[in-house]
Amino acid sequence: MEPSDVDPSIAALERSLALNRARQRDLRDEEAEICSQLQELRSSAKQAAKDAAEAHHVLVDWTGTFEWDATVADLLKSRFGHDSFRPLQREVINATLSRRDTFAILPTGSGKSLLFQLPGLLSPSGLTVVVSPLVSLMVDQVASLSQRGVRCALLAADLTDRTQSTEVHHQIEDPATSGLRFLYVTPERIAKSKMLVSKLQKAYHGKMLLRFAIDEAHCACAQGHDFRPDYLSLGTLRTTFPEVPILALTATASESVRADVERSLQMDHLSARFRGHFDRPNIKYSVRKKLDEAALLDEMAALALRDFPSQAGIVYTLSRADAEKVADGLQRRGVRCAPYHAGVDALSRQSMQAAWQSGRMQIVVATIAFGMGIDKPDVRFVFHHSMSKSLEAYYQESGRAGRDGKPAEAIAWWSPSDFYRLASLACDTSDRAAAWRALVGSGRFCEMRHCCRRECLASLFGQSLPARVGAVSLGQCCDVCAAASAEAAAPSASIAHRSTLEEMDVSPLAIDALRCLAELNDAAAAEGVTDGGAAPAKLTALKLVEKLASRLRHADAKLSREALEHLVLRLVLADAIRVHFAFTAYSILTYLFTRPSLASAVLGDPGATAHSAGLHALACSLPSTLLPMAKAAKANKGGGKRKAAAASDVPPQSRKRVLPESDGSDFEVEQPMKQTGRDAAGGMPAGRGRIASAGVEVVIIDDDEE
Known part of the structure; x- marks a missing residue:
């Protein structure tokens, strides 16, 4: 056998080996993701079963009559200037006054501070400890309470010197004498100050510690969007002060986050739980x-x-x-x-x-x-x-x-570049999988x-x-x-605009993007260009768009560079393109590579279509000036006929167009809601998407909808 015959064989085997390794990595990632989701679902199901089994023991009508009703109503008017409660305020106050652990998930603007301030003033004396990571919040509330004649104190590293801390510690020891009613403190102070904990213990043994109010409670969940490690130390409050009720407050928490926070804070499994409505209609x-x-x-x-x-x-x-x-x-x-x-x-x-x-x-x-x-x-x-x-x-x-x-x-x-910047920040967290899912949800919301x-x-x-x-x-x-609403008010203008558009299938464009990326990844792997063996490198989103733009120029296509940036991002959000992170001494870089199963499909079959690759089908409406591109796309193997049929199967109400502005420069990406189900990432609806640029409109439709 001649050397010239051997070299291509070696290169082919090396490419095959690199692809197989990429597939193995892909499968490991998917396995880890599935295991993480399975564990979370099992935990939620277990907690739900436990809650249901004990529900008949803990059902209380918190809207009912309580012995403190008259005093609470008087305080609401005299101290806070309100004639009535906002939704769920009275119920939460009744629960915490009953010395029950209470978890309140209420939207921003629902008056969460009243939930611990009013109960804290109901007793003639006693100390309420408010834990918050937000110093600006505590400064504001301390000033507001002080103006009402309520003695309160703040312990925060940036605002409290040693002399002030010593004075506050003396007040904590005996709230009945000092008149201290509220202590605002950061979670870091609770976690690291043994002196503070010892002073709180003296107040506790004197029966002067009323409750702990844990604000921004979602920070105690490692799965949450703002996890703070010092919040985990707050679980010791239950063991150190077992008879003091906990009031956990947050504006954002799913059921799984709520359950995780309750475990972290060691709250009673019979806690009273309240959830408000999160719509902000104004x-x-x-x-x-x-x-x-x-x-x-x-x-x-x-x-x-x-x-x-x-x-x-x-x-x-x-x-x-x-x-x-x-x-x-x-x-x-x-x-x-x-x-x-x-x-x-x-x-x-x-x-x-x-x-x-x-x-x-x-x-x-x-x-x-x-x-x-x-x-x-x-x-x-x-x-x-x-x-x-x-x-x-x-x-x-x-x-x-x-x-x-x-x-x-x-x-x-x-902009698409924001997504990759956010991705580099999100990957530098303790739970990258959860951070990535959250970011994908955010990206879909914007697109x-x-x-x-x-x-x-x-x-x-x-x-x-x-x-x-x-x-x-x-x-x-x-x-x-x-x-x-504007389109409905002027349907004739919309119809006139649509008459200049023609349907086309742009699945080949997505396939071309994937093939371009796969070829470059494959070439890099064959040359041994990898990041520590972690993933084929080094192609950024910017470089991929440049490659696509170069290819399309030769095809006489008129898609703008901005349209290509959004198309690549759409493929990332659809998990057709994976993101790999490379850590340097000064930054975190993001590189793209085609999902191995798709890489195999598009490289192994020169005539691959979106359908054969298991990818979303794409449809596009074009103005007559771009018909050469439309004809070229229709001539592409397996394209136009399939999408023409698929598009006709989509109900008209599900194919509503959001057309570009009259100047032809607006760009839009859209992912309409499916009739059933929502995507796991960020709770966003899965389904169709639309790209419009310079009169070009692309609709992305899931195969399972056709």
């Missing part, structure tokens, strides 16, 4: 296309100065550096704002918060910690410079707006243009929206509903 949610940074800052400044003049708002950013940069850019555009993050000294943060609350500053540009629990109900807008890492976090952050019940807006700016955003957020908590009546309510609901 907030209009929108997701906008992120332009270049200068244009984005122009847009933010225009909105703040034109649409919300002299009204308070928050801009959330992903990092301290972003907060500084955005604040500087908005200041240069005439907006009264300042950056707020952990790198700013405590006194400056307090001064900044006071200026914002008084109206002297319009906007606080902050990392995610700001605003949680601050008593400012008239925030009219919340902007997200970049989307949150999870929908739970986004719900909580956007919920800072409109707590007074008046109209407010939550606007997030989004969709078919489903009411409020409905999607409510679905996170297993809830649905009440029926809405009228186009006005639809228009004020979210950007998706507003677009649908």
Whole structure:
């Protein structure tokens, strides 16, 4: 055998070996994911069975009559200035006054602070310990209670010096003498200060410790979106102070998170549990296309100065550096704002918060910690410079707006590059699988243009929206509903626009993207270019888009670069393309590789179609000026006929178009809701998606719907 005959054989075997190794890694990842989900489901099922078995022992009508009703009503009016309770407030207060462990999951703006402040004032004396990770919240509440003549104290590393700590410790020892009613403390202080715990023990033995209120309780769950290790140490409160009831409070927690938090805090399995409704009907949610940074800052400044003049708002950013940069850019555009993050000294943060609350500053540009629990109900807008890492976090952050019940807006700016940046942050967590699922849910929320955003957020908590009546309510609901309402109001314009479109199958484009990526991965593996044997490398999303753009130029295709970026992201969200993380000394890089089973399908069959590869089918509507591309796509093997039939099988109401703007430059990606079921990632509906760019509209349809 000649050497020239041997070399190709060796290369082929090496490629085959690399592909098999990739498949093994793929299977291991899937096995780990399935095991994780199975364990979570088993735990939830076990807890549900336990709850059901004991339900008849713990059923209490918390809306009934209790001996303290008259005193509670008097305190509500005299101390807090309210004539009535908000939903579930009275029930939670009755439960904690009954000395039951209580878990309250209530939406932002539902008045959770009242749930421990009012019971804490009901007794003539005694100490309520409030644990929170949010120093700004505690500063605000201490100031508010002090103005009402209530003695309270705060222990936090940045705000309390040694002398102040010593004085507070003396007050804790004997609350009956000192008159101390509320102690606000960070979880880190509970975990690390033996002196504090010893002083609390003295109050406990003197029967002066009323309850522990654990705010942001979801932080005790390793599966949650904001896990904090110091929260796990709060489980010792039960063993150290066994007779003191625990009141756990949060605005975001699924049933599995709730069960995990109760285990971490060692709460009684007979705890009283309350869950409010999470719809925020006064907030209009929108997701906008992120332009270049200068244009984005122009847009933010225009909105703040034109649409919300002299009204308070928050801009959330992903990092301290972003907060500084955005604040500087908005200041240069005439907006009264300042950056707020952990790198700013405590006194400056307090001064900044006071200026914002008084109206002297319009906007606080902050990392995610700001605003949680601050008593400012008239925030009219919340902007997200970049989307949150999870929908739970986004719900909580956007919920800072409109707590007074008046109209407010939550606007997030989004681009595919944000997803990969968020992915690199999410992977640096203790539970990467959970962080990835949450991020995928967040990405799908931003990409969709078919489903009411409020409905999607409510679905996170297993809830649905009440029926809405009228186009006005639809228009004020979210950007998706507003677009649908506008289209319904002018159907003739919509029909005229649609007449310029022609259906085509763009499955070959997705297959080409996968084949392009698989070939590059395969070539890298054959050359031994891997990251420590972890995955074929090194192709970023940017490089893949460049390769696709180069191929399409030769095919005379007119899809924009932006359209290709969203198409690649859509394939990532559909798990057709996998993301691999490479850790360096200074950063975390994200590389793409085709899922091994798909790589085998597209490389082994030059005529592979979306159907043969087990991938979503794609349909596209094109203006007549792009018919050469449409004809080329129809000529592609196995394409047009299959999709033509599939598209006709989709009910018209499920194929509603969200068309590009009249200037032809708008870009949209959409994933409509299926008739049944929701995707596991972030509670988002699975199903169809749509891409529109320069008059091109792509619809992605699951094979199981055809």
